[in-house]
Amino acid sequence: MELDETTMGIIGIVAGILILSGWVPQIARGYKTKRLNDVSSYLMILIFAGAALWLVYGIALDDVYIMGVNIAAMVLTMIVLSMKLKYEKVAQTTSE
Amino acid sequence: MELDETTMGIIGIVAGILILSGWVPQIARGYKTKRLNDVSSYLMILIFAGAALWLVYGIALDDVYIMGVNIAAMVLTMIVLSMKLKYEKVAQTTSE
Numbered sequence A, B: 001m002e003l004d005e006t007t008m009g010i011i012g013i014v015a016g017i018l019i020l021s022g023w024v025p026q027i028a029r030g031y032k033t034k035r036l037n038d039v040s041s042y043l044m045i046l047i048f049a050g051a052a053l054w055l056v057y058g059i060a061l062d063d064v065y066i067m068g069v070n071i072a073a074m075v076l077t078m079i080v081l082s083m084k085l086k087y088e089k090v091a092q093t094t095s096e
Helices: A007-022 A025-032 A039-059 A062-095 B005-021 B021-033 B041-061 B064-095
Strands: none
Touching: A007 A025, A007 A062, A007 B041, A007 B064, A025 A062, A025 B041, A039 A062, A039 B005, B005 B021, B005 B064, B021 B064, B041 B064
16 A cells, blocks of 8 residues: 555544544543543553653654654543542542 | 664564553453443544554555554454443343
8 A cells, every 4th residue: 555645644643633532531421420440540551651651762763743642642541540549539438 | 862773662562562451451350340331432432543544554654563553452442342332231231
């Protein structure tokens, strides 16, 4: 398959936007239900760790696009994880 | 920051493994609790769509590594989504 550079650039950017924007409904759902019990903490931690490594990769390449996507991924996963831990703490306190 | 090519390759591969392996505890958690209510379907669908685009990108570049990571991501998110839909259907049937 042959694609020109512009098409490739658009595909890469749209793919990144799709994947990052997936976290928005996840955050919205958690915020609405105040429950993130079924979401594994390890999913957030491992995605965060992988994104942190790819950030190093982006810094080494001096590629602003790779840096941006991975900083966004780190922020989004940490938002979900901190919401999850907060809601579980609240649930525990109220059930005592 | 200057890193040699080998180090860069290792960082990229380890980052990919970390992010993909995050889905394993998520699948295990869902399998154990038979509940994925708190996981947003849109998260799975949007990650799947983004990975599908990056697969096109990988095919165009003839890059086996990009293809592999994104096929794995597509499979893993579809496993989680199909588990979620199955458990919700079961929960609905039993509550009727």
